[in-house]
Amino acid sequence: xxxxxxxxxxxxxxxxxxxxxxxxxxxxxxxxxxxxxxxxxxxxxxxxxxxxxxxxxxxxxxxxxxxxxxxxxxxxxxxxxxxxxxxxxxxxxxxxxxxxxxxxxxxxxxxxxxxxxxxxxxxxxxxxxxxxxxxxxxxxxxxxxxxxxxxxxxxxxxxxxxxxxxxxxxxxxxxxxxxxxxxxxxxxxxxxxxxxxxxxxxxxxxxxxxxxxxxxxxxxxxxxxxxxxxxxxxxxxxxxxxxxxxxxxxxxxxxxxxxxxxxxxxxxxxxxxxxxxxxxxxxxxxxxxxxxxxxxxxxxxxxxxxxxx
Numbered sequence: 001x002x003x004x005x006x007x008x009x010x011x012x013x014x015x016x017x018x019x020x021x022x023x024x025x026x027x028x029x030x031x032x033x034x035x036x037x038x039x040x041x042x043x044x045x046x047x048x049x050x051x052x053x054x055x056x057x058x059x060x061x062x063x064x065x066x067x068x069x070x071x072x073x074x075x076x077x078x079x080x081x082x083x084x085x086x087x088x089x090x091x092x093x094x095x096x097x098x099x100x101x102x103x104x105x106x107x108x109x110x111x112x113x114x115x116x117x118x119x120x121x122x123x124x125x126x127x128x129x130x131x132x133x134x135x136x137x138x139x140x141x142x143x144x145x146x147x148x149x150x151x152x153x154x155x156x157x158x159x160x161x162x163x164x165x166x167x168x169x170x171x172x173x174x175x176x177x178x179x180x181x182x183x184x185x186x187x188x189x190x191x192x193x194x195x196x197x198x199x200x201x202x203x204x205x206x207x208x209x210x211x212x213x214x215x216x217x218x219x220x221x222x223x224x225x226x227x228x229x230x231x232x233x234x235x236x237x238x239x240x241x242x243x244x245x246x247x248x249x250x251x252x253x254x255x256x257x258x259x260x261x262x263x264x265x266x267x268x269x270x271x272x273x274x275x276x277x278x279x280x281x282x283x284x285x286x287x288x289x290x291x292x293x294x295x296x297x298x299x300x301x302x303x304x305x306x307x308x309x
Contacts (some may be wrong), residue, residue: 028280058080167221200241217252271288292307
């Protein structure tokens with residue numbers, strides 16, 4: 001009930017134009033965080049409407065251009081930069097045509113090792129496999145493996161905090177228990193990484209490529225040496241493939257701590273987080289906030305003036 005009341009309030013604020021007036025009045029740069037454009041997340045028509053608002057009411061801008069203005073103190077506060085995490089096929093098949101149609105630039109954050117292997121982000125694969133099991137099967141599996149929880153989201157969240165060897169054991173156990181798992185065409189579009197050929201097909205004038213590590217680990221769970229390898233090897237591989245500099249980074253799952261941030265600072269000029277905020281003059285260039293994408297238009301407009309909505 002509360003969720004419906006909140007959504008109704010968002011709709012009223014949107015229909016009356018109040019939310020957009022508030023958004024226009026705030027003169028601070030915004031970076032938007034997307035993952036996929038799809039019917040169960042952000043539908044195509046909703047994304048197209050969001051692009052229309054960005055073009056009409058703000059200034060769509062590439063992330064490198066925004067970073068340059070931010071560094072030099074030249075921001076107008078109307079800038080909006082779009083980012084997409086994980087480098088999945090959906091970015092090419094659905095988001096990219098819409099961005100090109102609207103002439104709105106974006107940054108795609110890629111995991112170099114996943115492109116090389118064709119593997120999904122580990123937690124995405126685990127979630128998809130676990131969702132194919134009945135609740136009773138998951139409970140039996142969790143009991144047998146000594147896992148403390150058995151619902152899908154609880155298991156994935158628990159696994160994110162595991163040390164690398166224990167997380168790998170978790171992944172292997174899930175795979176072993178789901179040998180018949182066969183991804184649907186929609187799952188392949190949403191979760192499989194782009195190929196290098198597909199990455200090369202993206203117009204570099206419209207799409208900036210950033211690093212999202214080699215294999216999308218939770219960096220805070222890794223020893224320092226492995227953190228460095230994930231950071232440096234991803235940048236080196238992307239630059240070798242693209243023939244241009246890759247100096248923007250995105251933290252997998254948004255997780256970091258002071259040691260991770262300092263490791264990132266040694267390898268990249270800029271880094272974005274999942275902290276929900278506008279940009280301001282006091283932000284660390286390696287801990288820049290973003291505004292999460294919204295699944296319906298009224299919430300999108302509200303987040304343009306209240307990011308934590």
